[in-house]
Amino acid sequence: MVTALEYAQSHHEQFLEQLEAFVRIPSVSTDPAHAEDVRRAAEWLADDMRRIGITAEIVPTKGHPIVYGEWLGAGEPAPTALVYAHYDVQPAIKSDGWDTEPFEPYRVDGKVYGRGVADDKGHSLLVVKALECYLASGTPCPINLKFLIEGEEESGSANFATFVRENTERLKADTCIVADSGLTRADQPDIYYGIRGITSVEFRVRGPKTDLHSGVHGGYVHNPAQVVAEMVAKLHNDDGSVAVPGFYDTVRLLPEAERAELNKNDLTAQDWADFVGAPQAWGEPGYTLLERATTRPTLEINGISGGYAGDGMKTVIPAQASAKITCRLVADQKPEQIGALVRDYLYQIVPPTVTLEVEVHAGGEPVTVPIDSAPVQALVRAFRYHWDAAPHFKRTGGTLPILSVFQEELKLPSVMLGFSLVDSGIHGPNEHFHIDLFYKGLDTLIVLYEELAVS
Amino acid sequence: MVTALEYAQSHHEQFLEQLEAFVRIPSVSTDPAHAEDVRRAAEWLADDMRRIGITAEIVPTKGHPIVYGEWLGAGEPAPTALVYAHYDVQPAIKSDGWDTEPFEPYRVDGKVYGRGVADDKGHSLLVVKALECYLASGTPCPINLKFLIEGEEESGSANFATFVRENTERLKADTCIVADSGLTRADQPDIYYGIRGITSVEFRVRGPKTDLHSGVHGGYVHNPAQVVAEMVAKLHNDDGSVAVPGFYDTVRLLPEAERAELNKNDLTAQDWADFVGAPQAWGEPGYTLLERATTRPTLEINGISGGYAGDGMKTVIPAQASAKITCRLVADQKPEQIGALVRDYLYQIVPPTVTLEVEVHAGGEPVTVPIDSAPVQALVRAFRYHWDAAPHFKRTGGTLPILSVFQEELKLPSVMLGFSLVDSGIHGPNEHFHIDLFYKGLDTLIVLYEELAVS
Numbered sequence: 001m002v003t004a005l006e007y008a009q010s011h012h013e014q015f016l017e018q019l020e021a022f023v024r025i026p027s028v029s030t031d032p033a034h035a036e037d038v039r040r041a042a043e044w045l046a047d048d049m050r051r052i053g054i055t056a057e058i059v060p061t062k063g064h065p066i067v068y069g070e071w072l073g074a075g076e077p078a079p080t081a082l083v084y085a086h087y088d089v090q091p092a093i094k095s096d097g098w099d100t101e102p103f104e105p106y107r108v109d110g111k112v113y114g115r116g117v118a119d120d121k122g123h124s125l126l127v128v129k130a131l132e133c134y135l136a137s138g139t140p141c142p143i144n145l146k147f148l149i150e151g152e153e154e155s156g157s158a159n160f161a162t163f164v165r166e167n168t169e170r171l172k173a174d175t176c177i178v179a180d181s182g183l184t185r186a187d188q189p190d191i192y193y194g195i196r197g198i199t200s201v202e203f204r205v206r207g208p209k210t211d212l213h214s215g216v217h218g219g220y221v222h223n224p225a226q227v228v229a230e231m232v233a234k235l236h237n238d239d240g241s242v243a244v245p246g247f248y249d250t251v252r253l254l255p256e257a258e259r260a261e262l263n264k265n266d267l268t269a270q271d272w273a274d275f276v277g278a279p280q281a282w283g284e285p286g287y288t289l290l291e292r293a294t295t296r297p298t299l300e301i302n303g304i305s306g307g308y309a310g311d312g313m314k315t316v317i318p319a320q321a322s323a324k325i326t327c328r329l330v331a332d333q334k335p336e337q338i339g340a341l342v343r344d345y346l347y348q349i350v351p352p353t354v355t356l357e358v359e360v361h362a363g364g365e366p367v368t369v370p371i372d373s374a375p376v377q378a379l380v381r382a383f384r385y386h387w388d389a390a391p392h393f394k395r396t397g398g399t400l401p402i403l404s405v406f407q408e409e410l411k412l413p414s415v416m417l418g419f420s421l422v423d424s425g426i427h428g429p430n431e432h433f434h435i436d437l438f439y440k441g442l443d444t445l446i447v448l449y450e451e452l453a454v455s
Numbered sequence: 456m457v458t459a460l461e462y463a464q465s466h467h468e469q470f471l472e473q474l475e476a477f478v479r480i481p482s483v484s485t486d487p488a489h490a491e492d493v494r495r496a497a498e499w500l501a502d503d504m505r506r507i508g509i510t511a512e513i514v515p516t517k518g519h520p521i522v523y524g525e526w527l528g529a530g531e532p533a534p535t536a537l538v539y540a541h542y543d544v545q546p547a548i549k550s551d552g553w554d555t556e557p558f559e560p561y562r563v564d565g566k567v568y569g570r571g572v573a574d575d576k577g578h579s580l581l582v583v584k585a586l587e588c589y590l591a592s593g594t595p596c597p598i599n600l601k602f603l604i605e606g607e608e609e610s611g612s613a614n615f616a617t618f619v620r621e622n623t624e625r626l627k628a629d630t631c632i633v634a635d636s637g638l639t640r641a642d643q644p645d646i647y648y649g650i651r652g653i654t655s656v657e658f659r660v661r662g663p664k665t666d667l668h669s670g671v672h673g674g675y676v677h678n679p680a681q682v683v684a685e686m687v688a689k690l691h692n693d694d695g696s697v698a699v700p701g702f703y704d705t706v707r708l709l710p711e712a713e714r715a716e717l718n719k720n721d722l723t724a725q726d727w728a729d730f731v732g733a734p735q736a737w738g739e740p741g742y743t744l745l746e747r748a749t750t751r752p753t754l755e756i757n758g759i760s761g762g763y764a765g766d767g768m769k770t771v772i773p774a775q776a777s778a779k780i781t782c783r784l785v786a787d788q789k790p791e792q793i794g795a796l797v798r799d800y801l802y803q804i805v806p807p808t809v810t811l812e813v814e815v816h817a818g819g820e821p822v823t824v825p826i827d828s829a830p831v832q833a834l835v836r837a838f839r840y841h842w843d844a845a846p847h848f849k850r851t852g853g854t855l856p857i858l859s860v861f862q863e864e865l866k867l868p869s870v871m872l873g874f875s876l877v878d879s880g881i882h883g884p885n886e887h888f889h890i891d892l893f894y895k896g897l898d899t900l901i902v903l904y905e906e907l908a909v910s
Contacts, residue, residue: 209732215853219747222737233688277664282677292674307758398670
């Protein structure tokens with residue numbers, strides 16, 4: 001392993017240049033105009049894998065391809081890790097607020113800038129380069145590796161679950177590494193062990209058969225824009241808790257020790273103000289800011305619309321109005337179950353003056369990774385190579401549907417990791433990766449592959 | 456007068472062809488691309504006035520011109536009527552649901568179709584043709600006439616009040632005829648004697664400094680889309696009445712006799728269902744459907760918007776959300792006063808988690824025309840020429856800002872009239888005018904000009 005780490009050390013510049021070459025391919029998966037670029041990025045990555053000695057394949061899907069690579073050279077008794085990352089990126093154009101062209105990477109102040117450097121091309125490359133450091137230095141890699149690098153993460157991983165479900169035998173492994181997260185501070189390792197699930201509900205109310213003149217008809221018809229507002233207002237109690245009956249029934253409360261541990265990293269009022277910038281915090285009473293956004297379920301209005309939204313006024317009673325809702329879920333809430341509760345409640349509160357349509361979309365399960373599981377503990381040890389501080393165990397309020405796919409379909413213990421900082425412009429302008437964290441991440445992965453063999 | 460009526464009878468086809476020619480000019484005042492067409496329509500009308508013997512002028516405004524015509528041949532002791540109509544029209548394209556091209560008029564089943572035939576080119580032409588029947592037939596017209604035909608009614612009459620205010624001497628008259636309404640049934644004359652006023656309020660709440668990821672941040676920030684809904688929901692009481700404190704304080708109650716008279720024309724449940732098509736009626740308790748929409752003040756949500764409104768889902772907490780409100784007012788509510796009450800209430804109910812911006816726009820006064828006034832009684836008599844039924848006295852829930860301008864600036868007794876049917880597609884597709892009502896309207900105006908001299 002030492003030789004692998006030495007190899008890493010002596011190839012820093014080369015690996016960084018490879019990242020820059022990878023980033024130059026604008027593999028924006030949400031934009032059909034970039035389909036060929038997405039394809040090119042998949043080929044670039046598969047070629048690099050093959051050069052290293054990985055058996056790589058570009059697997060077509062109904063959407064963008066998956067890059068699947070296998071290196072099973074550690075042999076039968078050694079454990080196998082399935083490594084997930086994604087090579088597609090968010091859209092980016094300079095006028096979004098970038099200082100330079102997003103797909104022309106450059107380095108300044110110890111950071112490398114470019115769309116996808118952090119999310120998630122940097123990590124896609126690091127997991128492969130860590131194996132390269134073993135293979136190219138002649139150090140035996142102690143574990144087998146299966147790389148599953150998808151091209152549709154930013155567009156919803158539409159074909160990912162199907163691929164996993166249809167390839168459970170091929171993807172068989174002992175542990176799963178999901179390399180798509182980050183650190184809050186450069187000097188502090190973070191291990192995310194909990195994510196929230198999601199369920200999405202859209203509803204629409206229809207009143208008059210057409211838009212009506214609000215002067216001529218105002219007063220005797222229940223305005224759908226008003227009805228939607230009145231229904232949305234009933235989704236929360238005055239104290240900020242969710243008013244949908246049964247919403248909290250299946251929520252498993254966190255052990256006090258875990259709450260205390262988590263709350264060591266609670267946001268201060270100042271952190272919150274810097275981060276959010278709203279006049280005052282809000283939310284479910286009895287929980288810290290951190291808990292509200294990570295360990296408690298929520299119901300958010302992602303969109304509300306009805307009537308005229310242009311400049312000036314239009315005196316209209318809209319024929320219809322609608323709202324889009326997502327709930328973030330925690331164990332043991334089930335997406336279908338919560339979606340049904342919200343739907344039923346909407347039917348309960350809708351007034352008889354309108355008709356209601358509700359659509360519940362497929363969701364994602366909340367996932368919690370046991371902290372004492374083998375891969376998590378291996379990562380704890382791997383972090384020690386570069387960091388003095390013990391990792392913070394954290395939860396995120398977001399959802400990682402692929403994690404629930406791994407958990408449901410493959411029944412694998414998982415660990416989430418990442419080395420870019422959370423404020424590194426992911427999904428926004430001037431995305432960057434701190435170069436020293438990129439190198440530290442590489443070493444940490446080399447050590448992790450070793451530690452996974454030990455555990 | 457008999458000769459004028461005979462002249463009308465013998466020129467039906469010619470006048471209808473003139474209407475068709477007028478309608479072929481797409482004088483859409485809301486669309487800058489049609490500015491030249493609006494100008495052409497003004498010229499067409501002014502030319503026709505001059506041909507008849509009216510002194511006509513195209514008065515430029517900051518927007519579209521006003522056509523002003525004077526015929527003062529009745530002399531000094533005869534009364535003068537100021538006649539209002541408008542030559543601009545609503546936008547229309549065939550794909551809005553028209554059976555044929557909206558600006559290529561055609562006749563079928565006793566109706567003439569085309570954008571603007573009813574609203575308001577038909578009436579613009581009729582008021583002029585009535586005078587032509589006098590002048591061309593050699594019958595002395597018993598009153599002087601001042602025609603004020605504007606080109607911005609459909610775009611808010613932005614420059615109309617200024618023109619009236621700056622020309623009070625020139626516009627001096629004894630009565631005012633506003634020729635821009637209609638009839639509910641062909642066999643029943645209607646006289647509108649009351650209109651509601653209006654005040655417009657827009658508000659916007661701002662929460663986080665940018666749109667936030669609703670997974671990462673959901674739970675500790677008060678979502679602006681939710682806040683707008685919660686505020687809108689507080690604008691009405693559960694029973695449908697307006698919850699803004701003081702909203703009803705200045706409302707003058709109608710005498711019971713007037714209520715009883717009005718309610719003879721109350722909508723049946725079936726009328727309402729045919730007209731509106733919503734599952735169930737709604738509104739302020741204690742008032743009939745008709746009263747709710749005409750004699751009672753209202754608060755309508757004309758638009759609500761915040762967050763994502765496209766297809767599918769976007770997991771966003773919007774940085775801001777907004778709503779557009781109009782209140783319809785009745786005597787003695789003042790637009791500025793009610794606008795201020797709504798604004799103050801919004802500031803009272805806004806939670807401390809967001810910032811609020813409120814904009815109150817200029818409004819229009821409610822107007823009631825005394826039924827026993829001279830011009831109204833002259834119209835009652837004029838209707839007898841073609842109709843057996845006595846006129847129904849009605850109120851409309853809409854607002855006619857120009858009527859309050861006439862009332863405020865010129866202190867003129869007014870009468871509103873119109874001969875198209877209310878379901879004639881005004882502002883919608885397949886706008887039409889019943890040809891026999893067009894001719895009856897012409898005769899009625901000829902008789903009205905005579906009756907105004909009598910009164």
